[in-house]
Amino acid sequence: MFDEPNQNRSSAIAAGLFNPITGKLLTRTWMADQIFPELFRFYQSAENFLDKKFFYPQPLYRPFLSAEEQNEWMGLSSSEALKPYIEKVLTVSTYSNQVFDSFGGIQLRQCGFLDVSGFMGCVQRHLAANQCIVFEHFDDDQLVVHADEVVYKSCRAKKIIFCNGIGSLNSSRFEKLPIRLLKGETLTVELDEIPELIYNCGVYIVPLANKRYRVGATYETKNLTRDTTEAARMELEQKIKALIKIPYQIIAQDWGFRPTTPDRRPILGEYPESKNVIIFNGLGTKGVSLAPYFSAQLVNWLLGRGEIQPEVNIKRFKSLTSKSREVV
Ligand SMILES: Cc1cc2nc3c(=O)[nH]c(=O)nc-3n(C[C@H](O)[C@H](O)[C@H](O)COP(=O)(O)OP(=O)(O)OC[C@H]3O[C@@H](n4cnc5c(N)ncnc54)[C@H](O)[C@@H]3O)c2cc1C
Incomplete structure (x- = not known):
């Protein structure tokens, strides 16, 4: 990895x-x-x-x-x-x-x-302990795709799975993959009282470590600046005030991009005309709930034990089938 x-x-x-x-x-x-x-x-x-x-x-x-x-x-x-x-x-x-x-x-x-960061940290440490992860940029231009294997620098493998999220937008190989950015901003707040449950109406208030809470999120398709905005802070504050009565202090504001697709379904399968290049992307706004089920579906398909269902199959995007990078 x-x-x-x-x-x-x-x-x-x-x-x-x-x-x-x-x-x-x-x-x-x-x-x-x-x-x-x-x-x-x-x-x-x-x-x-x-x-x-x-x-x-x-x-x-x-x-x-x-x-x-x-x-x-x-x-x-x-x-x-x-x-x-x-x-x-x-x-x-x-x-x-x-x-x-x-x-x-x-x-x-x-x-x-x-706790997504906690989960990812554990997975990364586990992979590192087993020498299965390299923390460096994957240079797509150096990937050579053959009919029966893929080669990247000194690595050879039968297939490669790209689960690179919005990173696919930086690769000319995937220029036709219909991943769209959906910007989201969140606030980190401290609350004067511990909420009895997760409250969610317009915004959610989800626990973090150290008695802090994440409040989110915004959904922005047009203003895709790589920074936090005053407009998002105001929108989130307005929504917190309409939901909770507990006094709060804002500690931080953050921003990110969700990798979404035009039909809001994930994209799984072999990239057309790039045999052995597998895509797992488009988790959109619901990566936490979609990833376990669909990663299992992808693995079963790779092992010849099942199919990729049509709603998430990459084959549904007909525009992808013309002229992608050729197999060597
Ligand atoms: C503000 C916000 C709030 C959200 N809240 C929720 C929520 O409450 N619940 C929920 O289910 N989902 C939520 N989401 C959506 C969720 O985050 C996404 O569905 C999920 O993160 C997508 O995961 P991914 O692994 O596909 O992409 P990513 O998390 O982006 O992972 C892709 C990884 O690939 C790496 N990468 C890309 N290109 C390269 C390269 N060339 N070389 C090396 N590494 C590379 C990147 O660095 C990154 O680590 C939220 C998203 C945002 C922005």
């Missing part, structure tokens, strides 16, 4: 939240019934394997915004499809000491957060 952890502007910035009911309309996220069991299995076994704690399942509370929303959820809560994810529908204000929830809210289960 080649990696430049200091250049990481996505996983290293992520709050690591996972939540099966998302969006303004509070809908069950795509493939939640398959993805969430795998997420729990994967991170729990990773904790055992790496002998460290970084996976924190925790209930999440989303206050209702109106009486209509409350009514709707009283009906929806009996739906078989949503039952596994609903702890309680609260029709009266329940956490009013900490949040604005005059219409009550929905308490969700199978939620929580991954």
